[in-house]
Amino acid sequence: MRPARDFFAPLAVGAPPPLREIPARPSRAIHFFDPSNEKMAGKVPGMVGTVDVLLGNLEDAVKAANKEAAREGLVRIARDTAGLGGEGAATQLWTRVNALDSPWVLDDLTRLVTAAGDRLDVIMVPKVQGAEDIHYVDRLLAQLEAKAGLERPLMVHAILETARGMANVEEICGASPRMQGLSLGPADLAADRRMKTTRVGGGHPGYLVRQDPADGSAEAIAAPRTSYQQDLWHYTIARMVDACAMHGISAYYGPFGDIADTVACEDQFRNAFLLGCVGAWSLHPKQVEIAHRVFSPSPEDVAHARRVVAAMGDGTGAVMLDGKMEDDASLKQCLVMVELSEQLAAADPALAERYAAAQAEQEASA
Numbered sequence: 001m002r003p004a005r006d007f008f009a010p011l012a013v014g015a016p017p018p019l020r021e022i023p024a025r026p027s028r029a030i031h032f033f034d035p036s037n038e039k040m041a042g043k044v045p046g047m048v049g050t051v052d053v054l055l056g057n058l059e060d061a062v063k064a065a066n067k068e069a070a071r072e073g074l075v076r077i078a079r080d081t082a083g084l085g086g087e088g089a090a091t092q093l094w095t096r097v098n099a100l101d102s103p104w105v106l107d108d109l110t111r112l113v114t115a116a117g118d119r120l121d122v123i124m125v126p127k128v129q130g131a132e133d134i135h136y137v138d139r140l141l142a143q144l145e146a147k148a149g150l151e152r153p154l155m156v157h158a159i160l161e162t163a164r165g166m167a168n169v170e171e172i173c174g175a176s177p178r179m180q181g182l183s184l185g186p187a188d189l190a191a192d193r194r195m196k197t198t199r200v201g202g203g204h205p206g207y208l209v210r211q212d213p214a215d216g217s218a219e220a221i222a223a224p225r226t227s228y229q230q231d232l233w234h235y236t237i238a239r240m241v242d243a244c245a246m247h248g249i250s251a252y253y254g255p256f257g258d259i260a261d262t263v264a265c266e267d268q269f270r271n272a273f274l275l276g277c278v279g280a281w282s283l284h285p286k287q288v289e290i291a292h293r294v295f296s297p298s299p300e301d302v303a304h305a306r307r308v309v310a311a312m313g314d315g316t317g318a319v320m321l322d323g324k325m326e327d328d329a330s331l332k333q334c335l336v337m338v339e340l341s342e343q344l345a346a347a348d349p350a351l352a353e354r355y356a357a358a359q360a361e362q363e364a365s366a
């Protein structure tokens, strides 16, 4: 066990000191691209400034024969793309490296950190099983950062996509000061849990509750009854959010594989947003706008939250607004909305304008 006083000590001589706080930068959409796919990679420069995070994916969805081309393609993109990655960049640059038991991951980490570590913000590690996986990456990154002479530590993001990872979720979140966040990986998690689904995220029409029959007769049982599809991922997302919130890091919904179904994608993203996630993955350019919109608090909600903050004065006691009781606890929820809106508005001028317009409208109607 690492004693508390050593938690923030660098893990290699010459490595930058670990971060005391994870910077809060917008990451509503983590947009995946395959750096070995020339068409996709060619779109990357044009996406800088239009998406919060671009992620060069080296793991699943990249053919085994293309693993090295993807790694080298990402190094080139990181070096040559203005405004992408590093402190103050318009768009963050993340990567998803191959799994820790794969033949590629050691070269992924070594090459990326030494050749482009100053442009990378976050390293996403798939199939994390427990704190031991983060400890391995933590030490290796410190050694590589020292070798590369980096001044800023890289952050680590774990994908929650195995039953063991789920069982160890709290210790994964707290395993290193590098931990930036967790994403739900519903596709691998479903397989690992032996769920009987064949999809990449989203719901399932068979997972439902049905209204009771009017009585016990065969006719009533056979009669049409209202049924509602339930959210397969509710428990998992809520558990992930609690673990992340406890450790002060961010939670994300992962992939939604039905690219054509933009409506259900939006629903899945919104459920995650309401439960406490700050973003989701985008697999196709059309999912970027959905994620940016859904993971930005609405201008109306922000204007309302500001009204509650103003009405609560010193933040104690209870007041009535529009027939509803507001007190310290609802104030705290409103402060979460206001703080997030300010953070996003600082990086998104169009959103800032929409917030200002809603605020002006509310003040005019008061």
Ligand SMILES: CC(=O)SCCNC(=O)CCNC(=O)[C@H](O)C(C)(C)COP(=O)(O)OP(=O)(O)OC[C@H]1O[C@@H](n2cnc3c(N)ncnc32)[C@H](O)[C@@H]1OP(=O)(O)O
Binding pocket: 031, 032, 033, 034, 039, 040, 041, 043, 044, 057, 060, 061, 187, 188, 200, 255, 259, 282, 283, 284, 285
């Ligand atoms: C379970 C998991 O691990 S999920 C994470 C791993 N999976 C991924 O990263 C998948 C990433 N996305 C993709 O591979 C692709 O979007 C696919 C396979 C889903 C669909 O690809 P296509 O059939 O080419 O989609 P489509 O024809 O609609 O593409 C339209 C354009 O957008 C481009 N495009 C598609 N996806 C992306 C992307 N993620 N980033 C940038 N450009 C893209 C295409 O190259 C195409 O360009 P063009 O108009 O110049 O021809």
Ligand SMILES: O=CC(=O)O
Binding pocket: 060, 126, 159, 161, 184, 185, 186, 187, 188, 189, 200, 201, 254, 255
């Ligand atoms: O990697 C993501 C997943 O859903 O699996």
Ligand SMILES: [Mg+2]
Binding pocket: 060, 126, 161, 185, 187, 188
């Ligand atoms: Mg996966």
